[in-house]
Amino acid sequence: MAAAISPRRPLFIRGSEMNLVERIDHWGRVSPDATAHVSDERTLTYGELCRRSDALATHLAERFGDDRAPIAVLGHREPEMPIAFLGAVKSGRPYMPIDTAFPQQRIGKILAISRAALVLTPEKTAQFSASAVRAPGNCVQQDDPFYILFTSGSTGEPKGVVITLGCVEYFINWVLAEQKFIEQNEIFLNQPPFSFDVSVMGLYCGLVTGGTVFSISRDLVANPKMLYRALANSDVTTWVSTPSFAQMCLVEDKFGEAMLPRVRRFLFCGETLAPQIASRLLERFPRAQVWNTYGPTETTVATTSVRIDHAILEKYSPLPIGRPMPGSEVFVVNEKGEALPANKRGEIIIAGPNVSPGYLGRPDLTANAFFQHRGQRAYRTGDWGRFRDNLLFFEGRIDEQIKLYGYRIELGDVEANLRALAPVRDAVVIPVVKDGATQSLAAFVVLNARGEASHFELANTLRKQLGERLPAYMLPRKFVFLDAFPMTANGKADRARLAESL
Amino acid sequence: MTVGFSDKVLQLLASVSETDEVLTNLDLPLYESQVLDSMRTVQLILMIEEKFGIKVSPAEFERESWRTPRKIIADLQQRLHM
Secondary structure, three states: OOOOOOOOOOOEOOOEOOOHHHHHHHHHHHOOOOEEEEEOOEEEEHHHHHHHHHHHHHHHHHHHOOOOOOEEEEEOOOOHHHHHHHHHHHOOOOEEEEEOOOOHHHHHHHHHHHOOOEEEOHHHHHHHOOOOOOOOOOOOOOOOEEEEEEEOOOOOOOEEEEEEHHHHHHHHHHHHHHHOOOOOOOEEEEOOOOOOOHHHHHHHHHHHOOOEEEEOOHHHHHOHHHHHHHHHHHOOOEEEEOHHHHHHHHOOOOOOOOOOOOOOEEEEOOOOOOHHHHHHHHHHOOOOEEEEEEOOHHHOOOOEEEEOOHHHHHHOOOOOOEEEOOOOEEEEEOOOOOEOOOOOOEEEEEEOOOOOOEEOOOHHHHHHHEEEEOOEEEEEEEEEEEEEOOEEEEEEEOOOEEEEOOEEEEHHHHHHHHHOOOOEEEEEEEEEEEOOEEEEEEEEEEEOOOOOOOHHHHHHHHHHHHOOOOOHHHOOOEEEEEOOOOEOOOOOEOHHHHHHOO | OHHHHHHHHHHHHHHHHOOOHHHHOOOOOOOOOOOOOHHHHHHHHHHHHHHHOOOOOHHHOOHHHHOOHHHHHHHHHHHHOO
8 A cells, every 4th residue: 555654754745745734825825716615605715714824823923922822713614713723733832623512611621621822713813813924933843732622521521632733644644645636626525513523534635635625514504405505506526524414414315416416425434334324325426435434533533444335335234444544553452452363352442643642631541541552652442343354343332432423422421510410419321322323312310309390391401501511412302300220239320221211 | 184193293203302392382492492403303304204205305494394393283284285
């Protein structure tokens, strides 16, 4: 395979020595009027992106000097979002994307844990990026943090995964080598919000190749009529989304090659890709390829990939998650940490230049999950997996982490936040699974006092209070109120019994 | 026949939204109260097609027409008689 990828200096198209940021600036110079990003009909050109991120970087450098604390970027799909990301890293600081769907309290926790230097909203970014100046020359280097993404933590505290420029370049370079995008020609559909690392795939593959990134907004998803109209006008060539989003789109009969005649690739990440989704897409889009990818946030978006064609569909169900990127080692281990041969199930371990240096400000959690393997950083994914026919297969979680429509959720996170509510004495959260996928969460709650309220009123009250602490996708659909939990012999709540009762 | 149809629609809705409140509060604003969201709407569309053979095209869909249980019943009855 592509042998020339070195861990220290990824090849960037045609062997240029430009780093990822310089590559994007290059398009700003040669095609300033080309569209870099568009969402809800608000466009951002490469010229604007580069000029305004330069100005922002100058402002940040003047304001904060040598202090390289992270820059929180709060917003959704505004043109100021990519400007803020690049402005931060051009000034030598990582950015932390926070979607406006996050409740205030959760944002507060993230800011406290990260000790962010500043919170950039679209308005502030617009203000600080107004003047046209040369960027200061202290862009983040290979081993410097590039972005920090917060993920669900099992104790109720979110964890900040630090990803370096080197990690991102390694990942993007791999996708570029595998997909062979045509420069200045592609339109990338980006469905996941910027606070979700799957968005890194579409965003930077787009920006690095001089293509256009077409981001789906919440407003569009809530308005199917507008969504399909926007898709039909988008001219998308590469589709990057969670499988759930594609599944939702497939319900519309007109979703197919006629609506999106230029689509040539579907790149999936974030959750299990069901065979039916892949096969239906191949039917509706005969000229497109479907790719499945896998990887935790801690190893930069995705580390394994496989093209799902009819041969694979005929042979495997569930589908494989693929082959590792060159330069990364992916293997499965037993409880003693010993590597296992093919066809044996174990925990998936990932080692390589794409592995995060750890969790921000949490050396304890970092020491638990990360270690050194043959001179490279390695990460214990907590996923069961096994190799068959040189393909990796995912076989579930070892712990209480689940994926809901692609969102990663620690059940303990929801439980801890429920227990923190005044009416709640104790809580257990169980995933509601249908056809092998989690469809929603069910909360079993022991209240401090039952009171007179109806079930619906109680459930609504708790959901509303919880909604002040957790984003909407983490809120349980169903509430069951119990006087006590059934217990296991170990004196813990019997999750299996509760799950059965659903 | 109409009574039976309404009941069946409400049962489907209760199943998809996982709350019995929709059975009794026919004017419950489904989207505002987050009983329904995009994913759930699509699940409902699929179940309606399966159960009643009524095909709802997401590309033509307006949330306003399914704002409450009462409106969903009215909308589906209209589609049945088209």
